[in-house]
Amino acid sequence: MSDRVTRDFDAGAARYDLLTQLNPGYHDHLDRAARALAEAAPRARTLLDLGCGSGSSTRALLRVFGPDVRVMGVDASAGMLARARAKRWPPGVTFVQGRAGSLSELTAELDDPVDGILACYLFRNVPAEARNPALRDTLAHLAPGGALVAQDYALPGQALPRAVWTAVSRGIVLPLATVTGGNPDLYRHLHRSVIEFDSPSVFADRLVRTGFSGVEIATVPGWQHDILHLFRARRPLERGHA
Numbered sequence: 001m002s003d004r005v006t007r008d009f010d011a012g013a014a015r016y017d018l019l020t021q022l023n024p025g026y027h028d029h030l031d032r033a034a035r036a037l038a039e040a041a042p043r044a045r046t047l048l049d050l051g052c053g054s055g056s057s058t059r060a061l062l063r064v065f066g067p068d069v070r071v072m073g074v075d076a077s078a079g080m081l082a083r084a085r086a087k088r089w090p091p092g093v094t095f096v097q098g099r100a101g102s103l104s105e106l107t108a109e110l111d112d113p114v115d116g117i118l119a120c121y122l123f124r125n126v127p128a129e130a131r132n133p134a135l136r137d138t139l140a141h142l143a144p145g146g147a148l149v150a151q152d153y154a155l156p157g158q159a160l161p162r163a164v165w166t167a168v169s170r171g172i173v174l175p176l177a178t179v180t181g182g183n184p185d186l187y188r189h190l191h192r193s194v195i196e197f198d199s200p201s202v203f204a205d206r207l208v209r210t211g212f213s214g215v216e217i218a219t220v221p222g223w224q225h226d227i228l229h230l231f232r233a234r235r236p237l238e239r240g241h242a
C-alpha cells in the first residue's frame with residue numbers, strides 16, 4: 001500500500017505532531033469536529049476515525065465521547081499509524097492500516113455497527129476520481145441513521161480565501177516545516193491539494209450524490225474562515241425505521 005501521498009505522510013510522520021502543535025487552533029478544530037459528530041450521534045458507542053494519522057483526531061473523539069467509546073482508527077500510512085500506536089490509549093481504541101474506499105476487510109473485526117465516522121483532513125488526499133467511491137464505501141459502513149463529519153480545507157470560488165491560503169502555506173507553513181525538519185514535500189502537497197480540492201459546494205454535492213442525507217456545511221471563525229469547512233451528513237434510515 002504505497003502511493004505518493006502515503007509515502008509523503010510516512011516521511012513526515014516523525015515531525016507531524018510538532019507541526020500541528022505549532023498550528024494555532026488545530027486541536028480546537030478537531031474538538032469542534034468531534035462535537036459536531038456527537039451532536040448528530042449523541043449515543044454513539046462505535047466510531048471510525050478515517051485518516052486517523054498520528055491519532056490527534058482520535059484523541060479529540062475521546063475528549064468528546066469519553067474513554068469508553070470504541071474507536072477504530074484507519075490510515076493508509078504505516079508511519080503515521082506507528083506514531084498513533086506509540087501513544088497511550090484506553091482499551092477500546094485500535095488502529096488498522098487501510099484505505100478509504102476499502103473498509104470491508106477492516107470493519108469485520110468490529111462487533112457493533114458503526115454509529116459515527118470522523119474524517120479530518122482525509123478526503124482532500126483521496127484522488128478526485130476515487131472520492132465518490134470512497135464516500136459510497138464510507139456510507140455503506142455506517143449504521144442507518146449514523147453520521148459522518150468530514151473536516152477539511154476547501155476553498156470557495158472567491159479570490160480572498162485562495163490568496164490567504166497561498167500566503168499562509170508558502171509564507172508560514174512551508175518555512176516552518178523546513179526549519180523544524182518536517183518533510184517539505186508533504187507541505188507542498190498540502191498547499192497544492194487544497195488548491196485542487198473540491199469547493200465546499202462541490203464536496204457537499206458529492207455527499208448528496210453518493211447517498212448521504214441532511215448535508216450541512218459550516219466554517220470556522222478566525223483566519224481560516226471560508227477556508228476550513230466542516231461537512232456533516234447522515235446515512236438515511238431505511239424504510240420501516242422510525
Ligand SMILES: C[S@@+](CC[C@H](N)C(=O)[O-])C[C@H]1O[C@@H](n2cnc3c(N)ncnc32)[C@H](O)[C@@H]1O
Binds near residue numbers: 009122
Ligand atoms: C492530514 S492527516 C490527518 C490526520 C488526523 N485525522 C488529524 O486530524 O490529525 C491525513 C491522514 O490521512 C491519511 N490518508 C491519506 N489518504 C488516505 C486514504 N486514501 N485512505 C486512508 N488514509 C489516508 C494520511 O496517511 C494521513 O495520515
